[in-house]
Amino acid sequence: MTYTIETRGLVKRFGEVTALDGLALTARQGTVLGVLGPNGAGKTTAVRILASLLRPDEGSARVCGWDVARHPHEVRRLIGLTGQYASVDQDLTGQQNIVLVARLLGFSRSAARRRAAELLGRFGLTDAAGRKARTYSGGMRRRLDLAVCLVGDPSVLYLDEPTTGLDPESRSQLWDIVRGLVTGGTTVLLTTQYMDEADQLSDDIVVIDAGKSIATGTPEELKAKTDRQTLEIQPADPAQLETAGKLVAELSGTRPHVAGTQLRLHVNDLALPGAVLRRLDEAGIEVMELALRKPSLNEVFLSLTGHQNRHEDPATATTEAAGPAETAEPAEAAERSRT
Amino acid sequence: MSASATAPVRHRLGLVTTARHCFSLTGRNLLHLKANPGEIVGFVFVQPLLVIALLVYVFGGAISGDTATYLQYALPGLIVQNSVMSVLTTGAGINQDMSNGVFDRLRSLPIARIAPLIGHMLGHMTRVTAGLLMLLVAGLLQGFEIRTGLLSALSALLLALVFGIGLAWVSIAIGVSARSATTVHMFSGVLSLPLTFVSNVFVETDTMPGWLQAWAKINPISHEATALRALMSGGPLGTSVWWTLGWAATLTAVFAPLALRAYRQRVV
Numbered sequence: 001m002t003y004t005i006e007t008r009g010l011v012k013r014f015g016e017v018t019a020l021d022g023l024a025l026t027a028r029q030g031t032v033l034g035v036l037g038p039n040g041a042g043k044t045t046a047v048r049i050l051a052s053l054l055r056p057d058e059g060s061a062r063v064c065g066w067d068v069a070r071h072p073h074e075v076r077r078l079i080g081l082t083g084q085y086a087s088v089d090q091d092l093t094g095q096q097n098i099v100l101v102a103r104l105l106g107f108s109r110s111a112a113r114r115r116a117a118e119l120l121g122r123f124g125l126t127d128a129a130g131r132k133a134r135t136y137s138g139g140m141r142r143r144l145d146l147a148v149c150l151v152g153d154p155s156v157l158y159l160d161e162p163t164t165g166l167d168p169e170s171r172s173q174l175w176d177i178v179r180g181l182v183t184g185g186t187t188v189l190l191t192t193q194y195m196d197e198a199d200q201l202s203d204d205i206v207v208i209d210a211g212k213s214i215a216t217g218t219p220e221e222l223k224a225k226t227d228r229q230t231l232e233i234q235p236a237d238p239a240q241l242e243t244a245g246k247l248v249a250e251l252s253g254t255r256p257h258v259a260g261t262q263l264r265l266h267v268n269d270l271a272l273p274g275a276v277l278r279r280l281d282e283a284g285i286e287v288m289e290l291a292l293r294k295p296s297l298n299e300v301f302l303s304l305t306g307h308q309n310r311h312e313d314p315a316t317a318t319t320e321a322a323g324p325a326e327t328a329e330p331a332e333a334a335e336r337s338r339t
Numbered sequence: 340m341s342a343s344a345t346a347p348v349r350h351r352l353g354l355v356t357t358a359r360h361c362f363s364l365t366g367r368n369l370l371h372l373k374a375n376p377g378e379i380v381g382f383v384f385v386q387p388l389l390v391i392a393l394l395v396y397v398f399g400g401a402i403s404g405d406t407a408t409y410l411q412y413a414l415p416g417l418i419v420q421n422s423v424m425s426v427l428t429t430g431a432g433i434n435q436d437m438s439n440g441v442f443d444r445l446r447s448l449p450i451a452r453i454a455p456l457i458g459h460m461l462g463h464m465t466r467v468t469a470g471l472l473m474l475l476v477a478g479l480l481q482g483f484e485i486r487t488g489l490l491s492a493l494s495a496l497l498l499a500l501v502f503g504i505g506l507a508w509v510s511i512a513i514g515v516s517a518r519s520a521t522t523v524h525m526f527s528g529v530l531s532l533p534l535t536f537v538s539n540v541f542v543e544t545d546t547m548p549g550w551l552q553a554w555a556k557i558n559p560i561s562h563e564a565t566a567l568r569a570l571m572s573g574g575p576l577g578t579s580v581w582w583t584l585g586w587a588a589t590l591t592a593v594f595a596p597l598a599l600r601a602y603r604q605r606v607v
Contacts, residue, residue, distance in 0.1 A: 048443075051443075051447045052446075052447065053443055053446055053447060055347075069347060070347055070348055071347070071348055071350075072347050072350075073348075073350035073449055074350075076447060076448055076449040077449045079447065080447075081443070081444065081447040084440075087439060087440030087441060087443070087444060088441075088444070089367065089441050090439070091370075091371050091374045091375070092367065092370055092371075092374065096367075096370055100363060100364075100366075100367050101444075101448065103363045103366075104360055104363050104364075104445075104448055104450050104454075105448065105449070132374060148444070152448075
């Protein structure tokens with residue numbers, strides 16, 4: 001199978017710092033590849049190499065079959081780049097920004113104006129067309145940035161942390177735009193440090209840390225990979241929490257963790273919930289709720305990288321701190337690779 | 340296969356396409372003027388008029404005895420000084436583009452690699468031209484006489500522009516290599532002082548100490564000012580035009596490759 005985006009063993013060093021340490025990733029045509037990783041993991045360096053702005057020290061990167069280092073011009077014909085670093089000209093109006101890029105791509109003056117009007121309309125910027133980009137809100141600027149990228153109908157789009165710093169409404173607007181583009185056949189590489197963003201948009205995810213890929217798969221596969229499902233049991237009478245906890249401990253061999261009026265337990269054995277329910281029933285403990293929950297991507301991320309993603313909200317972060325003792329092997333591997 | 344061992348395949352764009360990219364980006368540079376009308380007013384009106392008023396009316400009497408004589412001596416030099424100061428700001432705009440991500444956007448497009456630099460340069464040279472013409476017009480209004488002929492006076496302006504292109508490469512090299520806009524401004528400032536003041540732009544050089552005269556004699560600005568004076572007011576042209584063109588060629592030959600190399604290697 002040929003991939004639209006494919007890197008092998010990418011290495012990039014900046015002096016002493018190794019930004020990429022043998023990164024491999026692939027994206028299929030017409031899908032979203034989410035590149036998930038903490039700050040400094042190497043996401044932006046990877047995007048810059050794939051956009052022909054940086055040359056890798058080792059390894060190869062291909063876009064639609066073209067080697068990025070050898071055929072940068074061909075690659076530039078296929079890609080659109082938006083994100084943290086590539087940016088619109090703040091002193092030009094939204095309309096002028098789009099017309100400029102259209103002219104550079106060979107549009108005639110009138111075709112460039114038509115294209116600008118069309119894209120501005122599509123991204124809800126018609127009213128702001130004549131205003132300098134400097135006066136735009138964060139969300140408007142990202143939309144303009146995206147509009148500028150799409151002038152030449154790129155078949156591959158790089159979105160480098162497209163929603164960092166945006167309010168929730170602008171975020172979901174941008175997500176909708178990305179979904180629309182993918183439906184139209186565009187291949188998207190999206191870097192993000194937000195779990196929910198990767199979960200919402202990606203067909204495939206590659207988790208990177210310290211410049212290398214530490215896990216790949218669909219969001220579902222990644223969640224399944226950390227085989228820690230959580231069993232949550234809530235007795236109807238909170239006074240019975242302790243008795244119930246003992247019974248569960250007898251069955252499973254580990255003491256459940258008490259969180260409010262709930263018992264929580266990491267389980268691998270899928271027969272356990274049924275057994276627990278029967279046992280509690282026999283003991284006359286009425287169960288109000290019993291649920292088996294898959295881990296959130298955030299938990300997956302934690303167990304893979306061994307460190308907390310800084311951008312998650314603190315409430316969910318505490319739940320995860322519940323099981324640090326069970327942190328799986330990959331985390332240790334990641335630790336080692338950082339030293 | 341190691342990627343670093345394989346050089347990129349150079350994609351030669353036609354001359355027409357390259358020129359089109361350069362002009363589109365020149366247009367973008369000039370749109371900045373429209374976005375900041377203050378810049379037009381400052382560059383094209385206030386600066387020339389203020390410079391003439393200050394130098395000619397404040398210093399004129401003291402240096403040459405009367406203001407009219409000094410205006411006739413100084414205006415060609417002021418045109419030179421104005422173009423030098425203005426050309427040296429080219430690098431600042433380029434540096435700004437590099438730090439705010441505009442260059443990354445441009446470099447990710449399938450356009451001629453050199454177009455972003457040339458766009459800035461041509462945009463700046465357009466401003467320089469407007470400034471020169473304004474200075475000349477302002478000077479004429481105050482009583483400056485072109486004693487040679489219109490063609491000769493226009494070739495004087497053309498000479499100033501050609502030298503300006505040579506000097507623009509110096510500024511571009513600084514702009515591409517510097518880490519911050521502040522560095523660019525500092526370098527340009529430091530560079531412009533010995534160039535314009537230690538020359539015959541404002542005064543004859545024979546009262547300067549010997550070591551300073553030595554520099555003033557080879558200083559391209561002195562030659563350029565001499566050439567412009569001769570082309571506008573008459574008088575001996577000597578080798579000044581050749582010196583000026585030679586300097587323009589030398590600066591281009593040295594600094595254009597430096598600028599392009601730094602531009603290609605720049606990784607932010």
